[in-house]
Amino acid sequence: MAELEIPLAGGNATAEVVRVGDTVRKPVTHSSAAVTDFMSAMLAAGIDIPRPLGTDESGRLMLEFVPGAMAEDHEPDLDQLEAIGGLIRRIHDAALTYVPEPGAVWEAVIPPPGEPELICHNDLTPWNLVLGERMVFIDWDGAGPSTRAWDLAYSAQAFAGLHADADEAIGARRLSAIVDGYDPDDGLRRELPALLAVRAQAMHDMLADAYRHDRMPWARVYEEGHGAFWAAAAEWIRQREDVWRDALCR
Template sequence: MYDDERELTGGNASGRVVRVGETVRKPWIDNTPVVQSYLGALRARGVDAPNPLGCDQRGRQVVEYVHGALALDQLPLGREDLLRVGRMIRRIHDASEFFPVPDPDGWKMLLPAENPNLMCHNDLAPWNLLTGDRWVFIDWDAAGPSTRLWDLAYAAQSFGMLFEGQPVDSAARACLLIGCSR
């Protein structure tokens, strides 16, 4: 570890993640080259996503560090915030239509969707949304071939806190707001 590296907490799938200055460094995996291209393509179409910065001298992927607070620490989000999240997801999916879908047979997916037809984030959740001056989804390591419906359903479940022990009525309202803002 370099003197200027600070380990970042959270995450459960990508290995050790550190901040170096205004960048994030994490392990380079098989999907990283396509994911970095995908982030660049989204940014070129107006989506505010972390800027992909390639590979560092230690073979790690490098992306822009985005300042903000995790939406996870602000749950439950209010109506306007949930509508904003839904609009963000719509922009991501619309911009993704212009990115070639990788062959799903050669792609390692934790939770694969049936009949993938769109490159998607696949983990659009409060633990991957930074809020503040910018609202930006981070942690694109799980991006890959999927569908709009799968990505949206995952986001609705996550932002609606549709988990054991949560009130079903408030979770259902949140899920509807995410989907209706599209």
């Protein structure tokens, strides 16, 4: 008897993802080989992530299912944010030792300004973090070349909740907690306040370009209102750069 397949909702870009028992099944893409190799390297370096389990009889990727609640549904407190910042730092440090296979193909859609320095997850956000007995980032499909600053700016903005409807004082405290947990050097700490708005704007620009060229699934995501969300977030963050600088560089 075939095992029950339970659709997993929540992602904007990954279709046909299901849970089967203690596994997740998803379609193979052109970047799956590179992503699986990177994930295996992260596991070998001691980073707790879903274990790749090969492919099933239908040719789908199999990954370990990690039980728990998504962070976006249970807003992490300041202590948890510090721990999350520390986890992101450990992921980046481990990734520095990883050398991709020649010709590796990646799915990363928003390249960083400047030269990439390591392979990043590129979406270390509340909608990809499982909280429970383990704290585990899932959905590594968008991994690719980036920089610490670009990856951290997106994570910090998302976990701090910096957007047009936010309370800036609460946002500043949350931003400080996750960045303090990451423990950046002085150069990265000084770079982040201005980069937060640049990274949010890049998200809008990617979605808008996809909409103009009817590139799915991002054109649909733009149409659903995410383009307007990111445009407003970028402007709101940009107007408060001094607030973020005070929080991070006090």
